[in-house]
Amino acid sequence: MIIDCHTHAYPAEVVAAPRDWARTHREVHWAELVAPLDRPSIQGWSELDTMLAAMDAAAVEQAVLLGWYWENESTCRQQNTAIADWLAQAPQRLIGFAAIYPNANVIEQLESAQALGFRGVGELHMGVQNFSAACPHWQMMAAWCSAHNWPINLHVTETAGHEHPGSVATPLQELVRMATAAPNLKLILAHWGGGLAFFEQNPRLRKALRNVYYDCAASPLLYEMRVFKQMVDLVGIDKLLFGSDYPLRIYPRSQKTPDMTRYIENIQSKSGLSPTDLRQLMGGNFARLMHA
Ligand SMILES: [Zn+2]
Structure with a gap:
C-alpha cells in the first residue's frame, strides 16, 4: 500500500490569483516561492478530483494533505477549513495535517484542527514562522502533539547547496534540541532532513533522534537517486517515509502538469532498494508511525 506523506492543497481562491x-x-514568502515574477514557477496546482485521479493513476492509496507554513494564524485557519472540506469528501484517501502558527493561541489552534478531523501538524518552517526549540509556543505544541500521538512535519532546508530564491535556513541544531526536549514527539523532517541524517552516525545523537523520521519530498530537485540507498545506510529504512511534494513539479523540464506516477516509478526502478525496503518506505513506515 502506497501512502504519500507529503502533499499540499490550496483553496480555490488562492489558486485563482496567488499573488x-x-x-x-x-503571505509574502509563499508568493515568492509559488508565483515569482523573475523566473518560471515550478508550482503546480490541484483540485480534489485531479488529485484523486493522480493518486489512482499512481496506485497511491492514501495521501497526507499538509498545510503550509503561513506567516499568519488567520491564514493557517483558513487553509485548515478549506482542507477539512477535502478530508470530508475523501475520508478514506486523505489524512490531514494542520497548518499551525506557533503563538499564544497554539493549543486552541490544535484543538480546532482536531475537531475538523486533522491528525497531525505540518508542514511548519521555523525560519519563516519564527520559532525555535526555546519558543514556549513550540514547546506547548510539542507537548500536545506528544500526548495525542500527532506527528509534526517540519520543512528542513538543505544545510549546504545551490542558492535558490526564497530559501530560508532551518538550523539543524534546533532540530536536535526539539527532539531532545520532546523524546516522544514524532518529528517528520521534510526533504531528507537537510543533512541531519549524517549526524545520526554519532551514537548519542542517534539516541536523541530516535523518533525522528525523514521524508523524500521533492528529492529529484536536489539529489541523485542514489540518495535513497545512502539514507538507508545512514539511518536505516525504518525512519524513511515516501512523500512527493505533489503538486509541485519536481521534474520541471519534462513535467508540464503535476503527477505522482513518475517519481514513484523512479523510486521503484532506480533507488536500488529491495522490495521489502520499498514496501516500508512507500507506506509501511508511515502506517506504523500513525498507529504506534
Ligand atoms: Zn518543504
Whole structure:
C-alpha cells in the first residue's frame, strides 16, 4: 500500500490569483516561492478530483494533505477549513495535517484542527514562522502533539547547496534540541532532513533522534537517486517515509502538469532498494508511525 506523506492543497481562491491573494493576506514568502515574477514557477496546482485521479493513476492509496507554513494564524485557519472540506469528501484517501502558527493561541489552534478531523501538524518552517526549540509556543505544541500521538512535519532546508530564491535556513541544531526536549514527539523532517541524517552516525545523537523520521519530498530537485540507498545506510529504512511534494513539479523540464506516477516509478526502478525496503518506505513506515 502506497501512502504519500507529503502533499499540499490550496483553496480555490488562492489558486485563482496567488499573488493578489498573498498580498491581501500578507503571505509574502509563499508568493515568492509559488508565483515569482523573475523566473518560471515550478508550482503546480490541484483540485480534489485531479488529485484523486493522480493518486489512482499512481496506485497511491492514501495521501497526507499538509498545510503550509503561513506567516499568519488567520491564514493557517483558513487553509485548515478549506482542507477539512477535502478530508470530508475523501475520508478514506486523505489524512490531514494542520497548518499551525506557533503563538499564544497554539493549543486552541490544535484543538480546532482536531475537531475538523486533522491528525497531525505540518508542514511548519521555523525560519519563516519564527520559532525555535526555546519558543514556549513550540514547546506547548510539542507537548500536545506528544500526548495525542500527532506527528509534526517540519520543512528542513538543505544545510549546504545551490542558492535558490526564497530559501530560508532551518538550523539543524534546533532540530536536535526539539527532539531532545520532546523524546516522544514524532518529528517528520521534510526533504531528507537537510543533512541531519549524517549526524545520526554519532551514537548519542542517534539516541536523541530516535523518533525522528525523514521524508523524500521533492528529492529529484536536489539529489541523485542514489540518495535513497545512502539514507538507508545512514539511518536505516525504518525512519524513511515516501512523500512527493505533489503538486509541485519536481521534474520541471519534462513535467508540464503535476503527477505522482513518475517519481514513484523512479523510486521503484532506480533507488536500488529491495522490495521489502520499498514496501516500508512507500507506506509501511508511515502506517506504523500513525498507529504506534
Ligand atoms: Zn518543504
